[in-house]
Amino acid sequence: MKMAMACALAMLLGVASGFAAPPDDVYHLGPDSEPHEGVPQGKVVGPAALPSTVYPNTTRDYWVYVPAQYDPSKPACLMVFFDGHAYVGLKGSYRIPYVFDNLIHRREMPVTIGVFINPGHTSEQKEASDSNWGDGTTNRRVEYNALDDKYSKLIVDELLPVITKQYNISPDPENRAISGASSGAICAFTVAWHRPDQFRKVVSTIGSFTNIMGGHVYPDLIRKSEPKPIRIFLQDGVNDNRGLRRDGSYDPTRDWHAQNIKMVQALTEKKYDVNFTWGIGTHSNKQGGAIMPEMLRWLWRDYPRTDDAKDDSNRTLLVPAAAAKAPAPAPGG
Template sequence: MRLLSPAIAALVALALIVTPAAAQRQPGDYPPGRDSQVQPGVAPGELLGPFEFHAAAFPGTVRRYWVYVPNGYDPASPPNLLVFQDGQRATHPDGSLRVPVVLDNLIAAGAIPPTLGLFVTPGNLSRRYPDNLGMENPDHRWQEYDELDDDYSRLLLDELLPEVRRQWAFTDDPARRAIGGTSSGAIAAFTVAFRHPEAFGNVISFVGSYVAIAAQEAGPAAAPLPAGDLYPRLIRHTPPRPLKVFLQDGSADLDNEHGNWFLANQQMLAAMEYANRAADEAGLPGPRYQVAHEWGDGAHSDAHGSAILPDVLRWLWGTP
């Protein structure tokens, strides 16, 4: 072992004494890693858009979408597919997630296969998508993302994916397709895969809103609509789906009239583990959930999810 000289050792000791406490990690600090930053020598894919899209599933709304085409894209070898909600944040070069940059780096390193990205905003109640929204949420978000019906799935599967496929090829294999998002975008992703495991076999869920946001009342005497807090019960009472699910949340996430986000995400994990265990104990054939998670100390933010996104994609699709 190499020993420090007395002079250098004294300087190191002094530095440790005077280092301010503020330099230590604070709860919720999750800086982006190397794979989330533009790297020299990595040929980027092409991010095309935004394109406007009017969906029959939600009349009177308009949304935007972007398509990420990986470097070296070959339509004769259809790439994997990643669909991510809240596309205005997922694609922003100065945002937390920077999904296209992550895809550039992982694909170039051979860590995941070539992947086509589709990034979609929620709908807005207007004829044209407002240019001044930036990374803010459009005004029809919870109605599309937080309700448990099949409308948003139908938008993606019957309308938007066929539209994208007119120009770009991608795989039909659900094991090579992933859908993800943060907050309400995460529950939207889970709903699509839970209802349609034949279409998506992988889910990325960051700070997922598995709470009662959609329990809006139609009137004073009306019963609340089904909402995300029902998912743990649904999962426990139905056979496991062939899904690979990654859950992330933080202990300082929201706690309000809709529910407690951190507890809700832990309930989701427990429900999938129970469903697997119950199926095993009953000797039932069929698939099991593959579920992984990472709990942190962050609040309702994209930061932790963005920091671990490269490793989540490796877990989903990593090549040996």
């Protein structure tokens, strides 16, 4: 059976290599990932360094996105991104500052402070960057792939106090989201899994719910545990890493796509608020970046909009806050 599965996967990957272009090239960033005239732009502060006692002798860079609509007198929502350098950049696959600018302006997500945090590194290791992402030269594997609550302590006990001291962040866990790709994705889920009192919204792209450090057990763990108040969107591609060893044998615990499917099945069985999409991509950020705006709309779909404009039939009109407060045009204007 395993050999048959290995052959089938090899054929699938062979078909993928026969495309006129790599399968990831079918995914392109849309207008929500670009700047637009008339859309207020938030500012990105950083990088700043965050040392840790949870992971002794390590430090990591982080950035903070502050939306133009942020009012220090009003609590803002919060969204944390792991492998922060990959999300905060304006030329990469995600370009979150542009996405937040557009969605917040159109009231498709709430006013949200974004925090982009890198994995840690020791004095002998390099700071994470686009050139060494996931190559073992940082503390990423240990921090992101373990299933214990250690990394959640770094986020909750070390990062959040710094952020909440500087910005007015809502304490409601329903107003806090967390996101990552690959090992960063399983890390995001793990933080929410251990601390749903702090984070209840998760975006996972090409999530490594695989046996790197035992992550393949999550589907069974979800089934055996009481449901937690977590909303999660998962993305993966059928041409992701498929568990083929060098000798051609198949290891189901190292099949990224199969494990993502198992996650959705387990979450659905336990009646979690879950959404997902499967594409044809590889272990790449291109599809995740292309659909990130839509994932965020879904994630924040029910946030309360208390000052929307209304038309004569008393229907709510979802318009940018600035437009909602603008004076009515003069007669005949």
